[in-house]
Amino acid sequence: MKIDMDNVYKTADDLEKHGQTVSFNVDNAIAHIAHWLPTQGPIKDFIHHNTLHSVQHFPFHHGVAVAAKIFGARSYLPLNDYQDLYSKGRITPAALDWAVKRSGLIGKPQDELVGRLFVRDAHSHYPPISIATNGIRTALLTYLEVDLNGRVHPVLFRLLSNFLDQGISRWTMPKSGEGFWDCVLRLVHNSFLPLYPFHDHRLRELFLETPDTVIRICLEKIVGDKTLYEQYILEMLLAHPGWSGMVNMIEQAPNILLVPRSISLKELIAVELACELAFLYKKKGEAFEGISQLPQLANIPRLSEVASSAKVAVRLKVWHEAMEWALHTELLRALKTQAPAPKPDAAIPLRIQSVFCIDDRECSIRRHLESLNPAIETFGAAGFFGIDFLYQGLDDAYPVAQCPVVITPNHLVMESGNPPKPKDSDFSNMHFRAHSLLRGWLFTQTLGLGYAIRLAWNVFSPTASMAKIQKLSEIKPHSKLHLLRESDVPTKDGYLLGFSFKEMADRVGGLLTNIGLTDNFAALVVIVAHGSSSVNNPHFAAYDCGACSGKPGSPNARAFAWMANHESVRKILRERGIDIPTNTRFIAALHNTSRDEATYFDAELHETFAFKELEAFKATMTQALERNAKERCRWFELSPKAHNKAHQHVRARASSIFEPRPEYNHSNNLYCVVGKRELTKNLFLDRRAFLHSYAAETDPTGSILVKILGAIIPVCGGINLEYLFSRIDNSVYGAGTKLPHNVIGLLGVANGVEGDLRTGLPQQMIEVHEPARLLIVIEQSPEVIDQSLANIGDLKEWLDNEWVRLVACRPTDRQQFLFTATGWETIDLPVDASSPLFTRPEQVFDVQNQTIPAHQLTRSLS
């Protein structure tokens, strides 16, 4: 039977006539729905962000509860985990009191709450009944006894993944420029073989309509009640959040794909609804009951009521806040009570300065450098070093953005040098393409046996064999960046090729001002970017620099050093009051955070100036890396106990095909300190702190702070919340375990061949993470911070709703103030509290598998 179009519309009209002015606008509905979808782009550039951005306009706890009701996820750790932390002493009674007081309960309810805190309850953390798992769609499918997800998803995912594929399959599905709907339409209507399940003649006719009409017709049949349309579509899309989110991301920004594809959420919804309708017709004929006819419709949770009906689990909330506050006060106490910094030793002249990324992984290497060589001073800045551009290296097929995702770069920088050798000659990689019939046959018959040896070699002796893999995140030092702009004509993509001297001076000067390095330059300034090399790791981008959109920061460091070394740039800077002495040299380097190795770039510059300093820096760095490797090994259960094997062990990790944890990245990130290095120099922060240099006295109006906050809130806050939610519910907010992951179309990973794309972080990245919100401590008076906060725009939401915590540490007396939506609260720590003391940092290397509270370091004894 043909679908009676007129009839469908008549019914809708009838409804309106009868005074039910329910209307449904497809575009509005899609706009609402898109808001709930994950915003993770293709996996090649992994950008950390708040997993729950969709509820960021609510206060943290309420937002998390709303999200739990939508996505069916846990909101906190299991109750037992908190109780165990309490019994271990990591959650202090004081922090618990603090959290109870802030629970919003007073009097009797509060007492009851306290009474229930220590009751053991193994089931407390199961996810709630939610829209995604128990909504109207699930009710319909249960009622009709049709496993639509099991039928529709394989068909839909195949179409989507083949349409969006970036290079795995040999035959490309869309013709150049063809949209998703047109492509499916072509296969449905113009093929001798039926495209299952669209071969039904009713569906074939349906496909001749526009996607808008198809959506309306299908919803009319399946749902029937216009008020429920939006919820139905949302539930349908949330049954596969990964693909829905990916389509939405691509629709919003088609250039995140290397090979652009034209697809929209609307087309996806239309195809999926048509597919559902096809299966329902097949199973139930045309006269099946829609949702509006379900018997127990009233009992099913509604989307419109979620925000008001979501309940915060008070007991878990209190425990969680107590844990966070206990951890936060560890730092606050250390900052407040640390012994006054010893006067700089006049006997050691300052000879070397180095600028690191704020990344928490650089926190420890800076500590080691400074303690090994007092002549080294370190600074922290966002790892793109203020230079925002698109970069195309010699090996890269396409330019990629090298700056935080909030900035849209206008400049393109190319690398030049000897082109790499032709790729086909690389015999060792033949297995990547040995799939086809004849080649596969020849290959298996001849070389196949050799793979037994290769495999055995890779598994039993990982460090020996994988020298080639360094390509992944290292840039060959022997090449040049094309930085200086030669013509103002933009490229055909609208980018400017390189920078002018003024633009260079703006960027270099901007960074130096941000970190408060405007005078007292040493003879050598090393700009240390970081990247991470790993093998057999689809999430490699999540291991690189978060401030460079998941790339190694080396191009930025090289660009910065080149610019800051250039006399024309220095001249402009001098006019602006930043006088870089002639004999000061900037050298770019890359810290490989997984292998703990350093590479220095542009070697031809090394010998001209500051040769001695550079040699000294390199020597110290080698030692520091050794120590850093040891410090990292305390988290690796399978690492050798002998300290001298630590470095070898971390290198083996980064080059073993069987190692799902080349490093633990940002695990346990917790603090972000914006201030002078003196504030944290004598503290042991256990690689948990993002450190940004900032000189309060140079910024009386808070304008510098605005720029800093503009980078650290989305970057560090995003990293922190992504780790937090991936840890709290690894199967909904995170990507689950890495072990079964299968790479789909170079877009992402899925479980198995027909799974949904997984968003968030895999279990192997977050398993040791203590999920607590970020504490940003700014060494500045609350008044100045207030001025800055007035100018940070939408980012204020993060602070007002407590998605990150902010504490001001007054430079004059180190008095601390906690930011709340209603104003600053003075923080009164117990008077007698003081931080524990480490005399030798090596003490910590043996503490396995647990975080260590902030300690004071007394270097004089070591």
Place this chain on the structure above:
Amino acid sequence: MNGLILACQLIPLLGFVLVFLSPNNEKVISTISNWITHLTGVSIIALLALWVSHGFQSYEYVWFSLYETADYHFPILFYLDRVGAVYLVCVWIIFSIITKYCRYYLHRETGYKRFFLNIFGFLFGLNLIILSGSIDMLFAGWEIVGISSFMLIAFYRHRVQPVRNALRAYTIYRFCDIGLLLGTWMSHMLFHESPHFSQMASLAENNVLSSLGYGELSLLTFLIIIAASGKSAQFPFCFWLPRAMEGPTPSSAIFYGALSVHLGVFLLLRTDPIWSYHVVTRAIIFFIGLLTVIIASLAEKTQSNIKGQIAYASITQVGLMFIELSLGLDTLVLLHFMGNAFLRCYQLLVSPSIITHLLRVEGAANTDFYIEKNPMRQFLPLSIRNQLPEVLQNTLYVFALQEGGLEFLVRSLLWTPFKRIGGWVNALNVWWLGLMTLTALGGGVLIATNTAIDHKYLAIPVSIAMIIASSSAFSQKHSPFKVWNSILLSYILSGVAVLLINPHIGSDVLMFFSGILPSWLLGIIVLSKLLKNQHFEAAPFAFRAMAETQPKLSLLLFISFLGLVGFPITPAFLSEDILLAHASSEHPWFALPITIAFVVNGIAAARVYMGLCMGRPNETYTV
């Protein structure tokens, strides 16, 4: 040598038992698996060395007789020859590598113990297949490999999709067991006892084969081919292999890249004398290989995920092996098998590297291989080079995208009929059903007592009823109890049918029920405990995650499930075989319904187990 064969066979079992008994402690399990792997490796190498020193002679070892009556004989016997030796070498190499790999790769994984349990179960089954001396023994190993494969696909039981795909692979396995089960029985019938593989080669020489009917041999070959193509994912069963890649990558590598997928080839190599005798049977294998090669190599072109691509590439090569087999190129097949096993294993293990490889090493995204840009195009005449009509391209694409439509084909041919019958029966009123059964029974008894019809013919309606009962279990979705009961009913009917056909084998039927009844009872008790506070009717399709919330009861349910499906842990496994042999030696038709019932019952029970025990716990389904 005997001792070494037993060592190869039993050490993995020892590993399984040790891991099972050990606490859920990674270090302990890791040490055990390390030692067991080394021990197995040493015994394999020693065995092979000894075998080589004996001059590559095929060797047979009869351990003892498990069961013996006048006309039935089930010996435990092992056999080692060139084919087995090659497979053993591969098992040794791949297994040593994978265990080492997994000890790091699975570090801190929650299912660490479960994984190694399954892996050792798999190794045990695998060695049983490779070293088995007769089809019966091989069948036992086949079942063990099937179950461990099923458990590893569903390893990540929190997610619905692995569970669903595990069931899908299991149904194919189960169906293909029909082939092997009937094949076993047929070989009993044809050769009067389960032929030792050692004697098979001589069958042809002694003209035993030529004395047999052409049709019978073809049928036997056909059955063996079903079993082989199911396990090796050949036409028409190609589709399950990529979908089975749900477990941890190394388990996919060892099962679907390296070893399990080549077991079909092994079976054909083993039974070579049976089917290579006739041109037609060779031709069947040739065409299965050819069809597979065509479909799989096309399907591989449109796989946009890396594991699926490797899976289809592997299927293509196994298809080529089938072709080579049919041409009698046995040595080439062995070489090809080793090459393919190692290469695919390696490719799967490094499959996560594909992103970095394509983006950074090859420097090229999007292959841009539109169909018409085939490099072969230049050989076409200019006039038609660009004229390949679009509709043909689309057709080819749709064909490749749907992987030849094999899944729809298999589903509609195999499972839809059972669903239909079962759905129809389940829709009937219970009283109505009871009334009909009673009438039929009464009628049957009446006819039997009052007329001269041979009792044996009563077995026909009984076996129809048995199939209906199985179908009812198959499509029953609303009550696990009903599924369990229908399965029992189906087994009882099969017992009745067997007795009607051959009233003298009461003791064997009794042995059969000594395995089935306790399993059923256990299942019912466990089910009633599990479902005590559940409103099953409210959400019959929800996955209830009881393996996590009620682990002990779930384990019991699993054991009950294994017992019900005739897994080689209860006497039911042995008697399944015996019943078949006895009942159908005179009435061959009976073999078919009884096998179908066994298979369908197994699938129904598996579905119940998955629905209750797998999934992710949430507030509703937690007591």
